[in-house]
Amino acid sequence: xxxxxxxxxxxxxxxxxxxxxxxxxxxxxxxxxxxxxxxxxxxxxxxxxxxxxxxxxxxxxxxxxxxxxxxxxxxxxxxxxxxxxxxxxxxxxxxxxxxxxxxxxxxxxxxxxxxxxxxxxxxxxxxxxxxxxxxxxxxxxxxxxxxxxxxxxxxxxxxxxxxxxxxxxxxxxxxxxxxxxxxxxxxxxxxxxxxxxxxxxxxxxxxxxxxxxxxxxxxxxxxxxxxxxxxxxxxxxxxxxxxxxxxxxxxxxxxxxxxxxxxxxxxxxxxxxxxxxxxxxxxxxxxxxxxxxxxxxxxxxxxxxxxxxxxxxxxxxxxxxxxxxxxxxxxxxxxxxxxxxxx
Numbered sequence: 001x002x003x004x005x006x007x008x009x010x011x012x013x014x015x016x017x018x019x020x021x022x023x024x025x026x027x028x029x030x031x032x033x034x035x036x037x038x039x040x041x042x043x044x045x046x047x048x049x050x051x052x053x054x055x056x057x058x059x060x061x062x063x064x065x066x067x068x069x070x071x072x073x074x075x076x077x078x079x080x081x082x083x084x085x086x087x088x089x090x091x092x093x094x095x096x097x098x099x100x101x102x103x104x105x106x107x108x109x110x111x112x113x114x115x116x117x118x119x120x121x122x123x124x125x126x127x128x129x130x131x132x133x134x135x136x137x138x139x140x141x142x143x144x145x146x147x148x149x150x151x152x153x154x155x156x157x158x159x160x161x162x163x164x165x166x167x168x169x170x171x172x173x174x175x176x177x178x179x180x181x182x183x184x185x186x187x188x189x190x191x192x193x194x195x196x197x198x199x200x201x202x203x204x205x206x207x208x209x210x211x212x213x214x215x216x217x218x219x220x221x222x223x224x225x226x227x228x229x230x231x232x233x234x235x236x237x238x239x240x241x242x243x244x245x246x247x248x249x250x251x252x253x254x255x256x257x258x259x260x261x262x263x264x265x266x267x268x269x270x271x272x273x274x275x276x277x278x279x280x281x282x283x284x285x286x287x288x289x290x291x292x293x294x295x296x297x298x299x300x301x302x303x304x305x306x307x308x309x310x311x312x313x314x315x316x317x318x319x320x321x322x323x324x325x326x327x328x329x330x331x332x333x334x335x336x337x338x339x340x341x342x343x
Contacts (some may be wrong), residue, residue, distance in 0.1 A: 012217040032187045046215065048255055050120055054223040056253055068218055070122030070197030074189045075104060076267075077140075077205045079132035081178050088320040089293055090206070091327060092337065097136045099318050100205040106144055106315070106340040107209055114215035115148060121218075123149040128188055128306055130156035130181050143342055161187045161287065169290035179290055180226055186267055193276050201270040208271035209236065209315040212256070217270050220254035224308065231275040232306040235265040238313035241324035250309070259308040264299050266317070275305070 011185050015077040047278035051067035079097040090099060107125070127140055137153060144151040160183035169175050175183075175211050186202075193200045199221060201214075202309075224232055242262065267286075269343035276283065285297045316336060321327055 009318050015095045033267060046256060048219050050117055054255060058079040059253060062223060062226060064222050068199055068222050069250055071126040071201065071218060072196035073107060073201045073203065074192060075127045075203055075205060076126050076185045077129040077132055077190055078181060079136045080258050090318055091321050100136060101139050101342045102340040103205045103207050104140060108143055108147060109126055109340060110209050110211055111149065113211040117215055118146060125149060125151040127153040128185055128239040129153060129158050130158060130185060137210045139231050139342060154187050156188060164288050166289050170292045171218060179210050183287045187284065190283050196273050199270060199272055200276065203268045205320050207315050207342055208318055214316040216255055216257055220259065223255060228306060235268040235307060235309040236314040237317055238309055238311055238328045239325050240329065244324065257310045259310050262309050263302045265307060266295060
């Protein structure tokens with residue numbers, strides 16, 4: 001038998017008190033059970049309102065001045081290349097396509113987990129694919145079929161973008177064909193993002209996300225950009241390298257997660273169209289010269305711009321177990337993998 005939990009209705013005087021307190025920007029908390037009476041929610045729920053208020057108990061509320069208008073997810077896919085620059089196997093020893101499909105599925109699951117939020121935004125998902133086989137492309141379309149948001153699967157225009165790439169990398173070594181494909185895909189994604197509406201999430205096809213990832217990033221972006229009065233970068237991954245680095249950092253409260261200031265990421269991150277345009281030449285330089293490390297121009301940007309990552313991680317980079325940019329600590333890897341089965 002299903003247990004029914006009936007909420008006690010607020011009396012006339014309680015409703016009047018709630019309205020009066022809200023005029024002054026206050027919310028009312030029931031001290032006996034920690035429920036937020038004025039919002040009719042518990043403290044474990046998302047208390048914030050998109051484009052209006054960010055609420056964190058017991059810190060209070062923040063009026064949002066930087067409202068998010070839209071989100072464009074650009075998913076870079078190459079299900080035929082197992083590992084770009086390493087010979088080691090990925091965790092679970094599966095074919096690359098398995099990671100690509102579960103990665104996409106996790107994003108779709110996360111968007112549907114917060115469907116009420118994302119229906120309010122101009123939401124679009126674009127897959128830029130290179131050389132994935134017909135089975136993978138068919139499964140991509142199956143995952144995206146009949147979703148509530150706009151989506152498209154397009155091919156990488158390799159012939160257009162590879163001509164920008166220097167044949168030798170920063171170490172005077174020949175740039176591999178796989179790396180040329182990767183650099184071209186990044187180039188096409190940055191170029192495309194200049195026509196996006198507002199926020200852009202650039203993501204590679206081996207990141208598997210938690211259900212609340214997309215919601216946390218959007219709400220936290222509004223909060224952080226309001227507090228800082230500037231645009232910024234968010235990386236959803238708590239990389240292992242952060243625990244081998246003795247540098248001091250800053251910890252700040254996001255919507256429902258702690259975030260820390262970082263100065264290095266890979267090429268999976270969320271930022272705004274304005275930030276892409278501001279640093280476009282620097283971003284595109286990653287697509288012309290293979291630097292060492294590859295993301296050096298991005299790290300240079302972080303010397304003057306804020307980049308934050310969550311603690312614990314909002315997802316996992318499913319690469320090999322020993323990579324300092326791989327498996328995030330204190331995350332149930334098996335559970336995350338199984339939750340995002342695409343079959």
